[in-house]
Amino acid sequence: MNKIVAFEKLYSFLLSDRVKLKIEKTILLIAMISFLTHLALIYLKRYGLLNPFEDSSFFDNPIAAIYTPFSFILVYEVYLLIFYLPRSITTYITKQYEIITLIVIRRIFKDLSNLELSSDWFVIKSDIYFTYDILTALLLFFMIYLFSYLRENLDDLNIKTTLENPQIQQFIKIKKIMAAGLIPVFIGLGLFTFIGWVTTAMPSNITAVIKDVNSLFFDEFFAVLIIVDVLLLLVSFFYTDQFHKVIRNSGFIISTILIRMSFSVDGVLNNILILASIVFGLGILWIHNKFAKNLSLK
Numbered sequence: 130m131n132k133i134v135a136f137e138k139l140y141s142f143l144l145s146d147r148v149k150l151k152i153e154k155t156i157l158l159i160a161m162i163s164f165l166t167h168l169a170l171i172y173l174k175r176y177g178l179l180n181p182f183e184d185s186s187f188f189d190n191p192i193a194a195i196y197t198p199f200s201f202i203l204v205y206e207v208y209l210l211i212f213y214l215p216r217s218i219t220t221y222i223t224k225q226y227e228i229i230t231l232i233v234i235r236r237i238f239k240d241l242s243n244l245e246l247s248s249d250w251f252v253i254k255s256d257i258y259f260t261y262d263i264l265t266a267l268l269l270f271f272m273i274y275l276f277s278y279l280r281e282n283l284d285d286l287n288i289k290t291t292l293e294n295p296q297i298q299q300f301i302k303i304k305k306i307m308a309a310g311l312i313p314v315f316i317g318l319g320l321f322t323f324i325g326w327v328t329t330a331m332p333s334n335i336t337a338v339i340k341d342v343n344s345l346f347f348d349e350f351f352a353v354l355i356i357v358d359v360l361l362l363l364v365s366f367f368y369t370d371q372f373h374k375v376i377r378n379s380g381f382i383i384s385t386i387l388i389r390m391s392f393s394v395d396g397v398l399n400n401i402l403i404l405a406s407i408v409f410g411l412g413i414l415w416i417h418n419k420f421a422k423n424l425s426l427k
Contacts, residue, residue, distance in 0.1 A: 140305055143312045144212050156205040160198035167194040190242035199235040204319070206231060207350065211311045215304035218361070219280040219414065222381050225354065226276065226407050229388050230269040232347065233403065237262045258396065265400040272407045279414045296368045303364055307357060314353060322346045351389035358382040373420035380413030 142148065167188075174188050210224035240259035362378045369375075387406035391399050 136306070136309070140309050143309055144215075144305075149208070149212055152208055153205060156201050156208075160201040163201060164194055164198040167197040192238060193242035195238040196235055196242075199231065199238065203228060203231055203235065203347075207315060210354075211308050211315065214308040214311070214357075215301050217280075218378065218381070219276075222384065222410060223273065223276060223280065225351075225385060225388060226269070226273050226410070228347070229391070229403055229406070230266065230273060233262055233266050233269060233400075237266060261397055261400045265404060268404055269407060272404075272411055276407070276411050276414060279411070279418055282418055300365065300368045304361070307360065311353070311357065315350070318349055318353070319346060322349065348389065348392040351385060351392070355382065355385050355389060358385050371424075373417050373424075377413055377417040381410060384410035384413070 168191060171188050171191055171194060206224065206228045210221060210228065213220040213224055237259065240255060240262055244256060244259055358378070359382060362375070362382060365374065365378055384406045387402050387409065391402035391406070394402065
């Protein structure tokens with residue numbers, strides 16, 4: 130009994146609504162300060178007052194400064210992903226999709242700072258990448274809307290099932306343990322990759338490695354999420370043998386793997402893998418909902 134109370138206190142300390150609100154305010158404050166700092170460094174370099182990044186184009190265009198606060202916003206989105214893990218598997222997957230969409234949006238701001246306006250739009254590599262990212266962001270935003278709509282269709286049924294089934298409550302407790310365990314992993318991975326990036330990239334080589342920032346953290350983090358997804362699938366077998374739920378959870382693992390694979394490639398293939406991951410997840414959820422509705426009518 131004491132262990133249960135101790136865990137509930139630990140979980141509340143790491144993943145309660147109150148803690149979430151504090152982290153949100155802190156991250157937003159850090160994001161604002163980082164944006165103003167980056168902007169100040171750009172103008173200091175422009176007017177020759179301070180130039181620690183002489184060979185870096187990342188400090189030439191003010192638009193590039195937007196990249197920095199978005200990085201901290203992504204940190205908060207990762208926390209939200211862990212926060213929603215015990216509450217809903219579909220909300221947890223939605224957060225994965227939102228994170229990869231924000232990564233693409235952040236990349237667009239970097240693309241904008243390198244944009245070359247000319248008649249050779251489809252010849253210049255940076256302009257082509259910008260076009261890919263703009264179209265990908267629009268499609269991702271629309272597909273997340275569709276995914277959220279499908280997710281909400283069976284909310285009432287899911288809530289009723291959760292309240293009536295003690296096994297589901299036990300499954301939620303297991304997911305809480307997994308979520309609490311992800312917090313130190315997230316912090317440790319973040320610190321390790323940030324320190325490694327700073328020591329190798331700052332200050333002279335920052336432009337060369339800025340395109341690899343995503344892989345320095347999110348590549349590894351999504352690899353951890355694949356392990357979590359597989360564990361969730363295996364544990365779920367103790368609580369349900371319903372075919373549509375097993376296929377849904379298995380499909381979400383494939384979707385996460387596709388996202389993780391996208392970090393290992395550049396250009397149009399990166400965009401294709403990202404889009405394919407959400408298209409697949411969307412299709413899986415749509416079929417799952419149809420399946421579940423048919424079962425509820427019997």
